[in-house]
Amino acid sequence: DAKTTQPNSMESNEEEPVHLPCNHSTISGTDYIHWYRQLPSQGPEYVIHGLTSNVNNRMASLAIAEDRKSSTLILHRATLRDAAVYYCILSTAGYALNFGKGTSLLVTP
Amino acid sequence: GAVVSQHPSWVICKSGTSVKIECRSLDFQATTMFWYRQFPKQSLMLMATSNEGSKATYEQGVEKDKFLINHASLTLSTLTVTSAHPEDSSFYICSAPGTGHYGYTFGSGTRLTVV
Numbered sequence: 001d002a003k004t005t006q007p008n009s010m011e012s013n014e015e016e017p018v019h020l021p022c023n024h025s026t027i028s029g030t031d032y033i034h035w036y037r038q039l040p041s042q043g044p045e046y047v048i049h050g051l052t053s054n055v056n057n058r059m060a061s062l063a064i065a066e067d068r069k070s071s072t073l074i075l076h077r078a079t080l081r082d083a084a085v086y087y088c089i090l091s092t093a094g095y096a097l098n099f100g101k102g103t104s105l106l107v108t109p
Numbered sequence: 110g111a112v113v114s115q116h117p118s119w120v121i122c123k124s125g126t127s128v129k130i131e132c133r134s135l136d137f138q139a140t141t142m143f144w145y146r147q148f149p150k151q152s153l154m155l156m157a158t159s160n161e162g163s164k165a166t167y168e169q170g171v172e173k174d175k176f177l178i179n180h181a182s183l184t185l186s187t188l189t190v191t192s193a194h195p196e197d198s199s200f201y202i203c204s205a206p207g208t209g210h211y212g213y214t215f216g217s218g219t220r221l222t223v224v
Binding site for chain 1: 115141143145152153154155158200202204206207212213214215216217218220
């Protein structure tokens with residue numbers, strides 16, 4: 001599986017935008033870029049995923065570099081409920097997601 | 110979106126006993142279910158992949174005789190931890206491949222404590 005690299009932790013102020021980076025230089029043409037987040041003692045929650053084009057949904061935006069070797073998850077206005085571990089994962093459709101260490105996001109009032 | 114219901118949320122059992130964890134897909138048919146384990150302060154680790162009507166595929170280092178997986182229907186997959194020991198205490202999570210635009214769906218997890 002192609003691997004991803006994320007910062008261990010990031011901090012943001014409430015109601016400010018947050019940009020969570022992810023590097024995936026060995027991504028293959030069939031790999032989708034997935035983002036999930038996990039709150040303590042809960043199962044992961046789907047955030048967003050994409051293949052080549054930027055994606056937007058009600059939770060976040062995903063900006064994918066033109067060469068697909070990196071991507072950025074954008075939370076437009078961070079809230080305290082957004083504090084979680086965010087995982088950037090590459091996967092081919094139907095195969096298990098392999099989780100790395102993710103980025104622990106701290107949101108301060 | 111697709112929902113996976115996982116039960117129980119938490120369970121405490123005595124060493125040597127068995128515990129069954131259930132994951133049900135509520136509004137879709139899951140031909141495949143993934144089972145993960147997560148120790149404190151660590152990431153999720155894939156244990157096995159269950160496929161409806163066939164034997165599960167286990168990751169290297171996971172004892173198939175200890176962690177019994179059954180996927181007898183398109184809406185139910187179960188993980189049974191047999192002869193549980195304190196080192197099996199962990200957070201167990203199931204997941205099904207996504208449908209449509211919603212990515213993969215995860216259960217809420219089961220906190221197993223073996224005493």
